[in-house]
Amino acid sequence: MxxxxxxxxxxxxxxxxxxxxxxxxxxxxxxxxxxxxxxxxxxxxxxxxxxxxxxxxxxxxxxxxxxxxxxxxxxxxxxxxxxxxxxxxxxxxxxxxxxxxxxxxxxxxxxxxxxxxxxxxxxxxxxxxxxxxxxxxxxxxxxxxxxxxxxxxxxxxxxxxxxxxxxxxxxxxxxxLTENRRARIVLTTEAISDRLKHEDAFWPVIGAIVGRRAGTGVVAVDGLQGAATEDRLKSLGASAASFGAVGLFHVVGETPEAPTLEAVLQGEAPDEVIALTPADIADALALLSTATGDEVTAIGIGSPHLSMAEFEALLAALGGRKVRLPFYANTGRHVVAALEAKGLLATLDAAGITIIADTCIVTTRIITEPGGVLLTNSGKFAHYAPGNIGYDVLYGSLSDCVESAVAGTLTRDLTLWQ
Missing domain, CATH: 3.30.499 (Aconitase; domain 3)
Known part of the structure; x- marks a missing residue:
């Protein structure tokens, strides 16, 4: 027509x-x-x-x-x-x-x-x-x-x-169009521990799974009720959109179009139901790292840009300590203004944190040292850093990023994933 x-x-x-x-x-x-x-x-x-x-x-x-x-x-x-x-x-x-x-x-x-x-x-x-x-x-x-x-x-x-x-x-x-917002793939998470679901670092990992399994499709994730926060959903979506081309995902019981699984299926059967296992999580976790060994050149967090709540978590993890490795915290100018209003910019500067606003480390030339390894808690950074800035990546939690930066060498708690 x-x-x-x-x-x-x-x-x-x-x-x-x-x-x-x-x-x-x-x-x-x-x-x-x-x-x-x-x-x-x-x-x-x-x-x-x-x-x-x-x-x-x-x-x-x-x-x-x-x-x-x-x-x-x-x-x-x-x-x-x-x-x-x-x-x-x-x-x-x-x-x-x-x-x-x-x-x-x-x-x-x-x-x-x-x-x-x-x-x-x-x-x-x-x-x-x-x-x-x-x-x-x-x-x-x-x-x-x-x-x-x-x-x-x-x-x-x-x-x-x-x-x-x-x-x-x-x-x-x-x-x-409403009909194109129907979930066609269902991921169930009953086999994944509740403890892991309540860890921030879990959400980019499941996002990578969603992206790889769905491509451009619409996915419903079931079994995460009560564990979602806005920042965790942000991380899931960013990873899914980077490792695939996901424009819409539903988290049953958490996102507005998914009060129930039946609602997002719009009365039809899904094309595929995938029961996630701990092995699937381990495979996706490995996908987020391209480096091996203990070398860390720099730390990068904030893709998508850090919220005020994420800065508060960073400050809590630092606990007044200073970092020994280059540490880039990427955010929007609206958050910088909020940090300044609360008197926290000086605290971050004193800790050695480099605040990046208006842009980020994988979209322009901020890191000038050629090659190296970036430690990040961002699924999006993990996907784009190798191609965009020529850095291999290691994926870890926010705690891993902070402890490594303070120690000056890789420090990761892998028991989180066991």
């Missing part, structure tokens, strides 16, 4: 809102046709991933939209950029890349987007309501938006995300 456009869509396409909005509308309409959508849906917000510099063409595209008078039509937050605007010395880019990265960030601000510069906009007050149609980019943000908030978005990439934000509409297909 042909794509049906509303009168408002047709007017915008014809230039009623200016040439910038018309260009964005053409992109959205053409994408909708390619995706087989029959209509467009109005969206209430957007989160933009295209603001991260990957090359000059991205900067030129954003500046083209600005020059054509485009503005976002809905509230829109910005994902990480390639610069730490709060502490510029943290990033080591050559002059041309630094200039183009800054021009890109400023162009997105000129388009009317909020200068959040975080991969966790849901922690910065951007929280659409259950059932809202939105257009979000950034894989973990998409998974959180769909799964934990119950809003509806596909995985919008560069530069369809900003086009949807300017046009105010998105292709009505994929996870925007």
């Amino acid at each position: 042909a794509l049906a456009l509303s009168e408002a869509d047709k007017a915008r396409l014809a230039g009623a809102d200016g040439p910038g909005a018309a260009a964005a509308m053409r992109i959205v309409a053409d994408a909708a046709r390619l995706l087989g959508a029959e209509a467009l849906t109005p969206v209430t917000s957007a989160h933009i991933d295209g603001c991260l510099y990957h090359g000059d063409a991205g900067t030129e595209f954003a500046e083209f939209l600005v020059a054509k008078g485009a503005k976002v039509a809905v509230p829109s937050t910005l994902n990480v950029g390639a610069l730490d605007l709060m502490r510029p010395g943290n990033v080591h880019l050559p002059p041309h890349r630094r200039e183009m990265a800054l021009r890109l960030m400023r162009a997105y601000e000129a388009l009317g987007c909020r200068s959040t510069w975080t991969c966790a906009p849901y922690q910065a007050g951007h929280r659409p309501a259950l059932g809202d149609q939105v257009a979000w980019g950034e894989s973990n943000a998409v998974a959180f938006c769909n799964s934990v908030l119950g809003a509806r978005t596909n995985r919008y990439g560069d530069y369809l995300d900003i086009a949807c934000a300017i046009a105010g509409v998105a292709p009505l297909t994929g996870l925007h």
Whole structure:
């Protein structure tokens, strides 16, 4: 069927809102046709991933939209950029890349987007309501938006995300539709100990399983009732979206569309039921580490960006001690402001923690030493660090990260996984 456009869509396409909005509308309409959508849906917000510099063409595209008078039509937050605007010395880019990265960030601000510069906009007050149609980019943000908030978005990439934000509409297909939000794979966790389920480090591991088993599919995880927190669900979704292409997962009894398993199955039988075993957890845990031996070059946490609660856990684990290894804590500027208001920034600085805001260590040049081993409690860092910054990774708990940093050598409590 042909794509049906509303009168408002047709007017915008014809230039009623200016040439910038018309260009964005053409992109959205053409994408909708390619995706087989029959209509467009109005969206209430957007989160933009295209603001991260990957090359000059991205900067030129954003500046083209600005020059054509485009503005976002809905509230829109910005994902990480390639610069730490709060502490510029943290990033080591050559002059041309630094200039183009800054021009890109400023162009997105000129388009009317909020200068959040975080991969966790849901922690910065951007929280659409259950059932809202939105257009979000950034894989973990998409998974959180769909799964934990119950809003509806596909995985919008560069530069369809900003086009949807300017046009105010998105292709009505994929996870925007109720029937496509049905769980088709069920993971059961009865064989996994309750003690492990209540450990933060467990959630990126099960996220990796979800990503590898589901790919782009929708999974329901059963048996985690009473163990979920928002930060744990954040970690699960980030890992699932990195090791697969998961845009929506359900945790039965915890996420808003999953009051029961029957509800997320929408009255149908699942395509597959997988009973997870301790051996499955061990295999996934091994998947999160590419290094062997006891070498640790640096510690990296905060992908997705650290929440205030996670900083409080970091401070508690440090217990006033100083680290002996480079320790990068990545977060959003909204959390930096909260830390400063509570007088905690000085404490973190005194402990030797390097706070990274507006960006993170695997998206731009912050770690300058070639090669090495990164110890992390982030499933997302574990997936991206080898390819993005050329570091092997070791996965561990927050406690493992802190104790290793304080000792200056790898210190891990593997009894957690037994």
